[in-house]
Amino acid sequence: MLPRDERRRLQEIEQQLVDEDPRLARRLxxxxxxxxxxxxxxxxxxxxxxxxxxxxxxxFLNEGAAALTSAALAGVLLLSRTWRVEFL
Structure with a gap:
């Protein structure tokens, strides 16, 4: 929870945004x-x-190997959701 003065300042900024550009404030x-x-x-x-x-x-189609492969792929994708890929 933010301190009272920071919440007040954020409310002032929000009100200023609404006053200056109500369309943008509504979209946000x-x-x-x-x-x-x-x-x-x-x-x-x-x-x-x-x-x-x-x-x-x-x-359901009785394709055991394909089911195992798909389940393994789903598991790897779920476990890797926090991995970051960085390109040089």
Whole structure:
């Protein structure tokens, strides 16, 4: 929790933003469901979910090796969600 004077200052900044550009303030304060999902779900997590669904489908189709491979891929993607990839 922020100290009282910092909260007051943030409220003043917010009010100043609303006074200067109400359209921008409205856009920043509104969050759509799609925007929320886009911010919370990474490409890696989406790929892990797809691999998990594929693993379940392979199990129903009696494809054991494909199900194992898909499950392993989903597991690796889920475990690697905190890994950072840096390019030179």
């Amino acid at each position: 304060s509104q969050t759509s469901t799609l925007g929320y999902l886009r911010a919370r779900v990474s490409v890696r997590m989406f790929a892990a979910a797809c691999a998990g669904v594929l693993a379940v489908m392979c199990l």
